[in-house]
Amino acid sequence: MKTDMPSYFIFTSLTRISDLEEREFGLEKLARSHWSTGDYVVCRIIDPGHTSLRLELPNGRMRGVIGDEYVVGVLGERFATLEATGTWEEVGSDGVMSILTGGGIFGKLTSKSAFMPNMMKIKYTGHVIRKGNKITMDHFLPEVAPMEFNTPVVLFIGTSMSAGKTTSARIVTNIFKSAKYKVVGVKLSGAGRFKDILALKDVGADAVFDFVDVGLPSSICAKDIYQKKVSMLLSLAAHQNADIAIVEVGASPMEPYNGDLAVRALGKTIRCTVLSATDPYSVYGLMKAFNIVPDIVSGITTNTLAGIKMVKDLCGVKALNLIDSRTNTELREILAQKTGLNLSDNLHRNILS
Numbered sequence: 001m002k003t004d005m006p007s008y009f010i011f012t013s014l015t016r017i018s019d020l021e022e023r024e025f026g027l028e029k030l031a032r033s034h035w036s037t038g039d040y041v042v043c044r045i046i047d048p049g050h051t052s053l054r055l056e057l058p059n060g061r062m063r064g065v066i067g068d069e070y071v072v073g074v075l076g077e078r079f080a081t082l083e084a085t086g087t088w089e090e091v092g093s094d095g096v097m098s099i100l101t102g103g104g105i106f107g108k109l110t111s112k113s114a115f116m117p118n119m120m121k122i123k124y125t126g127h128v129i130r131k132g133n134k135i136t137m138d139h140f141l142p143e144v145a146p147m148e149f150n151t152p153v154v155l156f157i158g159t160s161m162s163a164g165k166t167t168s169a170r171i172v173t174n175i176f177k178s179a180k181y182k183v184v185g186v187k188l189s190g191a192g193r194f195k196d197i198l199a200l201k202d203v204g205a206d207a208v209f210d211f212v213d214v215g216l217p218s219s220i221c222a223k224d225i226y227q228k229k230v231s232m233l234l235s236l237a238a239h240q241n242a243d244i245a246i247v248e249v250g251a252s253p254m255e256p257y258n259g260d261l262a263v264r265a266l267g268k269t270i271r272c273t274v275l276s277a278t279d280p281y282s283v284y285g286l287m288k289a290f291n292i293v294p295d296i297v298s299g300i301t302t303n304t305l306a307g308i309k310m311v312k313d314l315c316g317v318k319a320l321n322l323i324d325s326r327t328n329t330e331l332r333e334i335l336a337q338k339t340g341l342n343l344s345d346n347l348h349r350n351i352l353s
Contacts (some may be wrong), residue, residue: 020135
């Protein structure tokens with residue numbers, strides 16, 4: 001059933017790979033049996049939720065809402081340990097769902113932390129249609145020739161979301177760029193937001209890519225689909241011919257975002273692993289579960305000397321609070337040793353002088 005076109009849309013950041021802002025499209029209500037992950041849909045905001053909530057736009061900027069506005073996003077799934085879970089597959093016949101991420105993942109809210117504000121509620125208006133066909137993220141996949149990924153990698157993983165991965169990756173990106181190396185930033189898994197890879201671009205990364213670029217609203221999907229997508233994503237990065245790749249695996253490898261497959265896909269390109277952790281016990285658990293020995297532990301657990309000492313005593317690995325500039329020299333030494341790239345303080349000072 002075709003629906004009347006609203007006169008104005010809010011385009012979320014998950015539309016950034018598309019041409020929906022530039023080219024006209026129609027709307028049509030489709031039966032639930034025709035819905036799929038990655039479908040572009042339009043919904044009306046029926047409850048804007050807490051006043052602090054914002055939507056992420058295709059350029060990465062945040063926008064407030066009033067309510068009764070129409071927003072373009074994507075059917076998808078989120079399974080965040082600290083915030084909220086939800087999926088489009090639970091949406092009922094009333095078409096009511098929530099905006100599960102500011103980037104525009106739409107689905108039925110299935111659980112939420114008590115510490116989170118009420119989320120935006122929306123009502124399904126229709127699928128984005130052109131020439132009688134629904135439009136999905138896969139309609140806008142990049143044309144990229146398969147290319148083996150051999151770029152040396154500094155890998156950032158976490159014990160959970162919000163553990164400090166992106167902050168650590170930003171600091172390390174800046175170090176390599178200060179030494180005049182070509183850097184590509186890649187986020188292989190997580191839930192679709194633009195801010196994480198933009199953070200790397202903001203500190204000088206020459207190019208940035210994430211799973212959204214290859215048609216995934218989040219990396220929760222069947223393993224065979226994810227393996228095809230991550231291969232395409234790594235080909236995009238390989239074509240940059242960068243000196244170093246700063247690669248983030250969102251959430252934790254133990255969560256259902258296919259982070260374990262992401263790490264496996266990188267294989268022997270991993271030169272240095274930085275684990276961001278919320279506490280020392282989670283470091284121990286992740287090391288045992290995945291047989292990973294990180295080169296550096298960073299993040300929330302390193303905020304105090306007590307946390308640093310416990311990581312060392314419990315896990316026997318190096319812990320550095322990377323946001324403390326006093327750790328910069330040691331961090332450079334570890335990165336240089338692991339990657340084989342020259343990051344000496346003298347080189348850094350010469351560049352800045």
